[in-house]
Amino acid sequence: MLERDAAKYPFLKEAVRLVDALNIQLNDLADPSFSKILDRATERVTEAIIEGVVEAKLEDYMTELLSYPVASMLVSLKGDSFLDRRYALAEAVRIYFLLMKEDSKTLFDIAINEFNWDLQNTKENYDGQTYPFKLFFNNYLHSSSIFHEDKWKLVNRILKNGYVLLQQNEVARLIQGEVEMLIRERVSNRVNFDLPSPIKLKLEEISKIFEENRRKIGAEDLPLEVIREAFPPCMTYCLEGLLSGRRASHMERFALTSFLINVGMPIESIVDLYVSVTDFDEALTRYQIEHIAGLKGNKTRYTPPLCDTLRTHGICRNKDEICERIKHPLNYYRIKAKRVIASQPKENGTNIINN
Amino acid sequence: MLLNLKKMVQTLSIINIQIIYFSPIFKLLCALKLDMESDWGSTKFVVEQFSKWYRNNAKTIPAPTEIKLREFAFLTFEGRTMFRHISFKDEVVLHRYLIDNAPANSYHSSSYYKHPDYDMNEKGWIGADLVFDIDADHFNLPCQTEHDKWLCRNCGKTGVGKPPELCECGKAQFQTETWLCEKCLQAAKNETQKLLDILIQDFGFTTKNDLVVNFSGNRGYHVHVRNKNVRYFDQSSRREIVDYILGTGIKPEYIGFNPKGHGGRSILGDEGWRGRVGKALYDFVDDSSSETIKSLNLSRTLTQNLINKKSEFLIALQNNHPSFILKKFAGRDEERIITDLDTILKIAIKQQSADIDTVVTTDIHRLIRLPNTLHGKTGWQTQTINPENISDYDPFTNAIVFKGEEVKLFVRWAPKIRIGDTTYGEYNEEKVTLPLAVAIFLLCKKGARVIN
Ligand code: SF4
Ligand SMILES: [Zn+2]
Numbered sequence A: 001m002l003e004r005d006a007a008k009y010p011f012l013k014e015a016v017r018l019v020d021a022l023n024i025q026l027n028d029l030a031d032p033s034f035s036k037i038l039d040r041a042t043e044r045v046t047e048a049i050i051e052g053v054v055e056a057k058l059e060d061y062m063t064e065l066l067s068y069p070v071a072s073m074l075v076s077l078k079g080d081s082f083l084d085r086r087y088a089l090a091e092a093v094r095i096y097f098l099l100m101k102e103d104s105k106t107l108f109d110i111a112i113n114e115f116n117w118d119l120q121n122t123k124e125n126y127d128g129q130t131y132p133f134k135l136f137f138n139n140y141l142h143s144s145s146i147f148h149e150d151k152w153k154l155v156n157r158i159l160k161n162g163y164v165l166l167q168q169n170e171v172a173r174l175i176q177g178e179v180e181m182l183i184r185e186r187v188s189n190r191v192n193f194d195l196p197s198p199i200k201l202k203l204e205e206i207s208k209i210f211e212e213n214r215r216k217i218g219a220e221d222l223p224l225e226v227i228r229e230a231f232p233p234c235m236t237y238c239l240e241g242l243l244s245g246r247r248a249s250h251m252e253r254f255a256l257t258s259f260l261i262n263v264g265m266p267i268e269s270i271v272d273l274y275v276s277v278t279d280f281d282e283a284l285t286r287y288q289i290e291h292i293a294g295l296k297g298n299k300t301r302y303t304p305p306l307c308d309t310l311r312t313h314g315i316c317r318n319k320d321e322i323c324e325r326i327k328h329p330l331n332y333y334r335i336k337a338k339r340v341i342a343s344q345p346k347e348n349g350t351n352i353i354n355n
Numbered sequence B: 001m002l003l004n005l006k007k008m009v010q011t012l013s014i015i016n017i018q019i020i021y022f023s024p025i026f027k028l029l030c031a032l033k034l035d036m037e038s039d040w041g042s043t044k045f046v047v048e049q050f051s052k053w054y055r056n057n058a059k060t061i062p063a064p065t066e067i068k069l070r071e072f073a074f075l076t077f078e079g080r081t082m083f084r085h086i087s088f089k090d091e092v093v094l095h096r097y098l099i100d101n102a103p104a105n106s107y108h109s110s111s112y113y114k115h116p117d118y119d120m121n122e123k124g125w126i127g128a129d130l131v132f133d134i135d136a137d138h139f140n141l142p143c144q145t146e147h148d149k150w151l152c153r154n155c156g157k158t159g160v161g162k163p164p165e166l167c168e169c170g171k172a173q174f175q176t177e178t179w180l181c182e183k184c185l186q187a188a189k190n191e192t193q194k195l196l197d198i199l200i201q202d203f204g205f206t207t208k209n210d211l212v213v214n215f216s217g218n219r220g221y222h223v224h225v226r227n228k229n230v231r232y233f234d235q236s237s238r239r240e241i242v243d244y245i246l247g248t249g250i251k252p253e254y255i256g257f258n259p260k261g262h263g264g265r266s267i268l269g270d271e272g273w274r275g276r277v278g279k280a281l282y283d284f285v286d287d288s289s290s291e292t293i294k295s296l297n298l299s300r301t302l303t304q305n306l307i308n309k310k311s312e313f314l315i316a317l318q319n320n321h322p323s324f325i326l327k328k329f330a331g332r333d334e335e336r337i338i339t340d341l342d343t344i345l346k347i348a349i350k351q352q353s354a355d356i357d358t359v360v361t362t363d364i365h366r367l368i369r370l371p372n373t374l375h376g377k378t379g380w381q382t383q384t385i386n387p388e389n390i391s392d393y394d395p396f397t398n399a400i401v402f403k404g405e406e407v408k409l410f411v412r413w414a415p416k417i418r419i420g421d422t423t424y425g426e427y428n429e430e431k432v433t434l435p436l437a438v439a440i441f442l443l444c445k446k447g448a449r450v451i452n
């Protein structure tokens, strides 16, 4: 493989082999001769934070190639899951733009050799458009799983005999999805070791830029108070249902409970809520809520299901304009809470559920 | 008040059954019978029959594939606890268990585990079959008012069909009694056939290699997809498949209904949802009276066109691309077109989708009925059936396994039911002598008790 290709697509198995063969150690990176690589790595991460996409700089392809694993390391060292996702997406978008310029043979090579896809040529025509590719639906479901636009839902695709019809740019986009997941997984592997000072400095630089941009890129935390007005329609539906004593499915109760926990409602209040409106057994209710909160059992704190999941189970109701922009009820809450706070003078800001 | 009465019934029945029978409160107590499962069903008799059946037939029950990796679970007639986290190293041990215990209900995990007998958190999930549950309980069918009842445990109100979301007393604590009839099982079968069509045509599964279809033994059907490719699907992939089968999230513009479309051919002959929606739309417009069409509240232009130019519309649907049809019949207001399309497509999708239970398919730790065992709520067999012959399958004949002597029963209430070629009932507080197969069914439904 050409180094230039490796620089374009550093996640490819062969590119990784190429980098491994150079056997660069952490301390080497502190050496001034590597400063170009360290600089470019830092730049990759800051581009991801600020622009949301990493630019492809292919003139100095060795620097480009070697800066990729270093950038991943920096992100992983920073240890912020929001940054993980942002960086993975930014690298994946860079790759998407490059793939758009490739011929179909290169796409086939990557899809088949790297991701073991069952991708085939075909020639089908629908709505006046030609579909030159078809992909086995398993592979499709995996690679499209992080897209949430309606267009990528399986039900909106042409699925025939196990294969999804695709156009060339769609194949590139699906590879992007696959790459994004790959990088996400890689950077979310937390590492921890003593860093030589040049790397430490770079990490501080990244942290600073990340903090400065936190708000702008939507990585800020949820408000401290529970703001009832900011609940998404689905959660309002669940809550009102509960208050009126309607029979609620397990999914509904799980979604509401995990939502309330995540927006910061105290467990006591949630238990009271359930016990007051139903005749649930208090001890059992508390146990279940604590389980969802991650205080019991396997200690994982549950987040509410994605909008897609809520939609499948018929809980997504009365969608509004914010819903069109989000994929997760907590994100709805985050956006709406900001608006509610902004539109209200501090004095009467007591829309808190406190019973 | 209610609670006290319940207690009284229990104590009284121990002392002397005669007292209740002739006492003035008998009528009142009858209303509470729903609540007293323990009195009805002659558990001991049914257990004996189940045991006998398992002794003679357990060996004919095939183990699920990769039995070593499956969890098994069982319910007895007496207790309410489920015996679970059980594993069997082979078919022989499973058969022995069935013979020794004659369970009321038997289940196995759709999942494969490294240690199926460990606690949930330590089981080591490997994968899971893709399973679909079609259950007439979830449908809204007119026949339910003929054979289903409910009782509010809070205020004592009773009713027929499905219980309301909330009782008039403001609570939602219902006890239900559900039976079945040919209509609901036919409805369940229709949904199953639609599901199979989608799984075969769209997903490319084959009846020969991938699909196992079971009659549930009560009010529905289960379809298992056993295929290495689906085994490792996570919940989000399974959810996409559920959405596909239910048609959840279909956007008209992606199946051709785009007012800005480039054109193309008619969707009537297309595969997948395009063709399905096209056909449903065709049938709907063809069959609808002008009143039905008016009741949809579509735009004036579209309503008039669907009524006055019906045949033109149908011909266009056969020959032209939907974008052409929209231009020609739906007027100019694009936003209005979109809302009208939503209204019409909802009807078309409902007709063509298969009504599966969303939770069962997305749950990757599901316990599902062990095929070819007995169902404790009917005494019928949970049967594996050949998907090719599903249209000829008759649960009222094929799933009936108890043969033999007649049994004397006192029936408190049972709707009409066909078993084999004979129809029995309805019965209302009467003594009857019935073939074993019918008796077991009424007893399992807790609608009768054995008398001597
Ligand atoms: S889109 Fe998401 S947030 Fe909005 S109602 Fe549906 S599930 Fe809730
Ligand atoms: Zn009531």
Ligand SMILES: [Zn+2]
Pocket: B141, B143, B144, B147, B179, B180, B181, B182, B183, B184, B185
């Ligand atoms: Zn019925």
